[in-house]
Amino acid sequence: MSGFLFSQKKPQKKPVKKTTVAKFNYHDEFKRISDEVMTNGTAYENLGELTKGIGPRFSATPGYMKAVEWAEKKLKSIGIEMIWRMEAKAPVWIRGRESLQIKTANGDWKNIRMLSFGNSEGTGGKDLTGEIVLINSTSELNAMSVGQLKDKIVFVNLPMDPKIINTNDSYLITAKSKLISASVIAKTGAKALIIRSLTTAMDDTPHAKMVYYEPDDKVRIPAVSIGVKSADELEKLLKNQKVAAKLNMTAQSKGDTTNPNIIAEIQGKKDSKVIVLGAQLDSWDFGEGAIDDGTGVAQCIEVLRTFKALGIENNHTIRIVFYANSENGGQGREMYAAYVKKKGEKHVFALGTDAGGYSPRGFSLDMSPQRRRQIFEWKNYFLPYGIYDFDQTEAIQDISPLKKLDIPLAELVVDTQRYFDYHHSEQDTFDKVNKRELLLGATAMTQLIFIIDKNW
Amino acid sequence: MSGFLFSQKKPQKKPVKKTTVAKFNYHDEFKRISDEVMTNGTAYENLGELTKGIGPRFSATPGYMKAVEWAEKKLKSIGIEMIWRMEAKAPVWIRGRESLQIKTANGDWKNIRMLSFGNSEGTGGKDLTGEIVLINSTSELNAMSVGQLKDKIVFVNLPMDPKIINTNDSYLITAKSKLISASVIAKTGAKALIIRSLTTAMDDTPHAKMVYYEPDDKVRIPAVSIGVKSADELEKLLKNQKVAAKLNMTAQSKGDTTNPNIIAEIQGKKDSKVIVLGAQLDSWDFGEGAIDDGTGVAQCIEVLRTFKALGIENNHTIRIVFYANSENGGQGREMYAAYVKKKGEKHVFALGTDAGGYSPRGFSLDMSPQRRRQIFEWKNYFLPYGIYDFDQTEAIQDISPLKKLDIPLAELVVDTQRYFDYHHSEQDTFDKVNKRELLLGATAMTQLIFIIDKNW
Numbered sequence: 068m069s070g071f072l073f074s075q076k077k078p079q080k081k082p083v084k085k086t087t088v089a090k091f092n093y094h095d096e097f098k099r100i101s102d103e104v105m106t107n108g109t110a111y112e113n114l115g116e117l118t119k120g121i122g123p124r125f126s127a128t129p130g131y132m133k134a135v136e137w138a139e140k141k142l143k144s145i146g147i148e149m150i151w152r153m154e155a156k157a158p159v160w161i162r163g164r165e166s167l168q169i170k171t172a173n174g175d176w177k178n179i180r181m182l183s184f185g186n187s188e189g190t191g192g193k194d195l196t197g198e199i200v201l202i203n204s205t206s207e208l209n210a211m212s213v214g215q216l217k218d219k220i221v222f223v224n225l226p227m228d229p230k231i232i233n234t235n236d237s238y239l240i241t242a243k244s245k246l247i248s249a250s251v252i253a254k255t256g257a258k259a260l261i262i263r264s265l266t267t268a269m270d271d272t273p274h275a276k277m278v279y280y281e282p283d284d285k286v287r288i289p290a291v292s293i294g295v296k297s298a299d300e301l302e303k304l305l306k307n308q309k310v311a312a313k314l315n316m317t318a319q320s321k322g323d324t325t326n327p328n329i330i331a332e333i334q335g336k337k338d339s340k341v342i343v344l345g346a347q348l349d350s351w352d353f354g355e356g357a358i359d360d361g362t363g364v365a366q367c368i369e370v371l372r373t374f375k376a377l378g379i380e381n382n383h384t385i386r387i388v389f390y391a392n393s394e395n396g397g398q399g400r401e402m403y404a405a406y407v408k409k410k411g412e413k414h415v416f417a418l419g420t421d422a423g424g425y426s427p428r429g430f431s432l433d434m435s436p437q438r439r440r441q442i443f444e445w446k447n448y449f450l451p452y453g454i455y456d457f458d459q460t461e462a463i464q465d466i467s468p469l470k471k472l473d474i475p476l477a478e479l480v481v482d483t484q485r486y487f488d489y490h491h492s493e494q495d496t497f498d499k500v501n502k503r504e505l506l507l508g509a510t511a512m513t514q515l516i517f518i519i520d521k522n523w
Numbered sequence: 524m525s526g527f528l529f530s531q532k533k534p535q536k537k538p539v540k541k542t543t544v545a546k547f548n549y550h551d552e553f554k555r556i557s558d559e560v561m562t563n564g565t566a567y568e569n570l571g572e573l574t575k576g577i578g579p580r581f582s583a584t585p586g587y588m589k590a591v592e593w594a595e596k597k598l599k600s601i602g603i604e605m606i607w608r609m610e611a612k613a614p615v616w617i618r619g620r621e622s623l624q625i626k627t628a629n630g631d632w633k634n635i636r637m638l639s640f641g642n643s644e645g646t647g648g649k650d651l652t653g654e655i656v657l658i659n660s661t662s663e664l665n666a667m668s669v670g671q672l673k674d675k676i677v678f679v680n681l682p683m684d685p686k687i688i689n690t691n692d693s694y695l696i697t698a699k700s701k702l703i704s705a706s707v708i709a710k711t712g713a714k715a716l717i718i719r720s721l722t723t724a725m726d727d728t729p730h731a732k733m734v735y736y737e738p739d740d741k742v743r744i745p746a747v748s749i750g751v752k753s754a755d756e757l758e759k760l761l762k763n764q765k766v767a768a769k770l771n772m773t774a775q776s777k778g779d780t781t782n783p784n785i786i787a788e789i790q791g792k793k794d795s796k797v798i799v800l801g802a803q804l805d806s807w808d809f810g811e812g813a814i815d816d817g818t819g820v821a822q823c824i825e826v827l828r829t830f831k832a833l834g835i836e837n838n839h840t841i842r843i844v845f846y847a848n849s850e851n852g853g854q855g856r857e858m859y860a861a862y863v864k865k866k867g868e869k870h871v872f873a874l875g876t877d878a879g880g881y882s883p884r885g886f887s888l889d890m891s892p893q894r895r896r897q898i899f900e901w902k903n904y905f906l907p908y909g910i911y912d913f914d915q916t917e918a919i920q921d922i923s924p925l926k927k928l929d930i931p932l933a934e935l936v937v938d939t940q941r942y943f944d945y946h947h948s949e950q951d952t953f954d955k956v957n958k959r960e961l962l963l964g965a966t967a968m969t970q971l972i973f974i975i976d977k978n979w
Contacts, residue, residue, distance in 0.1 A: 485959075487955070
């Protein structure tokens with residue numbers, strides 16, 4: 068089915084109908100939601116269609132547009148009438164061919180599995196050769212004398228800290244290191260940057276990341292990642308000998324285009340205030356984008372399906388946003404926040420889900436203490452579903468730009484142990500997702516939106 | 524290395540040394556334990572050796588003895604000096620060849636994937652043929668007239684209830700159904716029993732179970748399981764036509780032999796009271812016995828390794844028991860309880876782990892209200908490790924016979940969503956286990972044993 072069946076602008080809303088106020092037994096209502104999702108939920112099958120049927124859906128590619136059309140069709144099939152597109156800017160970046168080789172003491176060139184960072188400069192398809200210099204701490208970098216890294220290829224072998232129980236935390240600590248910034252490394256005169264993959268797995272799968280060049284970067288150096296086994300072998304090798312590397316990438320940026328966010332909603336029966344939930348629709352240009360973030364897409368659809376299937380009379384409008392180009396720029400989320408501000412729409416609550424569809428454990432609550440306390444009062448309704456953790460306070464997913472508009476934000480908190488084994492790698496595939504875990508997440512999201520809709 | 528290096532009887536203990544009472548900052552001690560396990564833990568690598576290196580280790584088979592020798596060697600390698608064997612009775616059952624075919628209206632025989640129940644009678648290698656009759660509820664069974672099931676093959680297609688959030692609960696509810704008892708079905712005059720696999724997965728993998736014949740069973744009928752896809756197709760077929768089945772199994776029981784429990788301990792520095800933790804060493808005769816219960820074995824070893832590595836001065840003796848033939852009879856656990864009773868050994872606490880090595884969520888506490896309250900007071904120490912659930916009260920693992928001796932029991936409670944996808948099937952393999960989840964479970968076990976050792 069073509070996307071042209073769906074409006075490119077928001078359709079006119081039907082007049083709002085007033086309903087009488089009802090009292091709810093939330094224990095029973097939560098069970099009714101759970102029973103519906105766990106028995107009739109289609110999130111897993113939908114995820115299979117999105118990941119196995121469409122595959123990678125990188126921004127500004129035909130894959131992304133196939134995902135857009137699939138999402139619109141799917142939302143229509145569950146009885147959603149209000150579906151529209153909101154175009155957002157998207158950078159065009161094409162990976163092309165890429166290879167990394169190292170030359171050891173005996174003179175052989177050896178291939179190393181690698182992935183270019185997204186938006187990385189290429190080498191113009193020519194060999195970029197240089198000596199590898201290992202740097203594993205900021206103090207090591209600072210101790211280098213001027214010119215010492217000139218024309219070198221810097222190799223940063225920083226592992227994620229296994230001692231940090233929440234792997235989101237250890238990922239962010241490592242990801243924010245200045246050592247893995249192409250901008251910082253370029254200022255030393257180095258020619259390229261090789262990074263140990265940010266992963267919890269001990270394999271040789273490279274995991275990618277976006278590179279952001281600063282406007283004042285005089286030279287934009289290529290940045291690539293290698294698997295942890297290769298990284299550890301390379302570090303070992305460098306202890307005994309000099310190692311030269313040969314990098315060849317045809318990667319290039321080709322300006323900007325646009326990509327649509329998809330928006331769909333069930334109108335409020337009481338008013339036109341909005342509860343928004345969302346996930347990123349785009350993925351990387353390899354793997355299947357299952358845990359990042361096909362699971363979030365499938366769970367958001369499941370929430371609306373469940374509201375429809377149970378005939379829930381929602382007070383406020385329940386809206387999904389599927390954000391465009393989350394992985395390379397985040398213009399989709401910025402566009403949505405700008406739209407809300409411009410329209411002056413009143414948003415009661417915004418929920419994000421982008422953590423892999425693993426077994427849910429709670430919600431992080433980025434909102435006023437008063438709002439947090441209200442949710443704390445509902446904790447016991449959630450406990451039978453394994454949801455107990457309401458202590459985290461960060462919303463860093465695609466809803467984050469809505470913070471400026473003083474909208475209460477929350478994110479689904481899941482078990483974090485497996486996510487970074489597969490994140491941003493070709494291992495991010497459908498088989499990494501468990502059906503019941505995925506559905507339990509959708510259950511918790513529906514329950515939270517239900518109780519907020521009735522009380523805020 | 525041969526098992527002869529290890530004692531077959533309990534070695535003499537060294538004299539107990541008194542130590543001074545120290546105060547502990549449990550927050551710091553818990554972190555020290557976690558850091559050691561998450562950084563240097565070898566449970567995952569050990570699990571790999573046990574599952575990929577040895578493979579199935581069914582009771583009374585050479586595989587089991589290989590596992591015994593591996594466990595002894597492994598325990599010795601981490602510096603445990605007290606290691607001994609305790610022989611327990613074990614039934615000998617040999618699966619042999621097995622096949623199930625169904626004959627449809629057009630006269631074709633079609634193979635169906637199946638697994639004999641453990642300890643099931645075979646068909647003596649001859650074809651057992653009969654008409655299939657579907658029964659899906661006790662009332663359907665009760666409504667049958669006398670003789671209606673005579674010489675029939677009963678097919679029970681009872682799914683696990685997807686609405687029950689804790690899959691252990693839904694498994695036990697279904698597993699305890701009289702409908703899947705070969706004894707109950709045999710009394711109707713039926714010739715054989717075909718069961719829908721007890722699983723949460725929607726595939727065609729058959730999952731086995733043990734069959735227990737009652738002493739008064741006049742006839743012992745064969746019982747087999749089939750995958751859920753086959754089961755659903757068969758039920759559909761039976762709505763439109765009669766279906767004949769042909770079962771052929773050479774399975775047979777060959778009396779009893781013995782199998783050793785493995786026992787290993789670190790002596791108490793203060794007294795000879797015992798804290799025992801354990802797991803089943805045996806597995807089914809297919810798959811790799813990874814989640815059932817290689818993970819428990821690996822976690823128990825990890826607890827002792829961590830006590831050793833951190834040089835923890837344990838007040839009481841910390842003892843591991845690896846139980847023999849847990850899957851077909853449970854004589855290993857009964858033997859251990861009888862030993863404790865006979866010796867009059869004072870056990871302070873017993874911990875079980877047999878739930879698949881998934882992300883830990885708490886401990887079920889089967890003990891006096893006073894002891895439970897003491898553990899509740901320690902909850903906040905566990906929370907940073909995702910351990911929050913101390914509400915369950917059942918200990919059904921291999922420690923259960925110790926209940927008669929008034930020993931406080933606890934089991935590691937993990938995320939239950941994935942376990943029954945693989946349980947008792949050829950899918951129970953090493954790749955179903957995540958390293959960090961496994962280590963987090965071992966961390967929580969070590970922490971609990973540490974704090975109990977200091978306080979009880």
